[in-house]
Amino acid sequence: MSRGKLTVLAAALVGCAGLATVTVATPATASAPMAPAGAADFTGYQLVKLPNANVPNFARRTLRCPAGKQVVSGGAEAQGNGAILVGSFPTDDGTGWIGIGRQIGYNDVGISVFAICANVT
Template identity: 50%
Template structure:
């Protein structure tokens, strides 16, 4: 199906589940190895991966949490990196089913290939859970918008969607400036215009044991270099975010397993359309692992 109006999501596809590691049957998701020996993890902690899926540009791909679970994080890994553009990586609740959504496109081609990721936990593990959404609005290139958690709650995850025929996500991450642990902030840009549509989501909950936000230093690397931010010893990534500086745009942002003892880190890649290198940083929102 051809997407004729890229500002709207006219097509939706469900990502088939695959295992994060060997040993699981396709169509099922494997529990993170760390969970087997780590009772301190939020109950039902589970990382799902879907794909790869090759779809028309601007198609929304969805990955749903199992019944009784809520979404706390997620991401995407575009497999067409040279001209791959990440437009959206964000949570939603459709008919009581919590899911992660991915929207991407491939420059100069009609289709794009991507993986999708979702991090889920039992609903009872996050008292006060809610998704706060700031609906899409047109903003200037590079401008940021924020979704704010209610008083007494912290941000445990979040997402954003840039909208427009030439749109791209610039960053989608936990708080800036530091110390504002109740915000999710995002920015987008149009690669061929001066404004971009931008919606932002914050996933909020009451404070949880071991809650901590860590961020890598802003560093310049060759385009599409995968960077990761691990949590401190004894903690694992519940969710995370990333961003490009100047005119850099996101091409991937996802949970990445370190090993069974260390749990997950958050990883991302960016590219600068007019340069060979780009400046980026990665953020991980952490919870107790052991």
């Protein structure tokens, strides 16, 4: 993972409730964010991707974390001429991420979804 991607990832994780510090390291030694006493503990960090696929405008593409993990952040991308990302948000149960888009002048749009998943205790 490039340093630029790690910086973006660190910025995304800082927005998580209860996190005070984010430790960014090389992928071989990457560690979970540090949390203050009494806050959630994150282990088993994993970036999960749902590659681009064309779906009807406004259709939801849902990405699920591996069993036992919760989503701690995520995002989506709309691809195509005139593509617009309409929604990017976690699932109600906190185990995945949803991406929704539309493409002006077309009946479908390319949507990719990304989630940062971890064991949360």
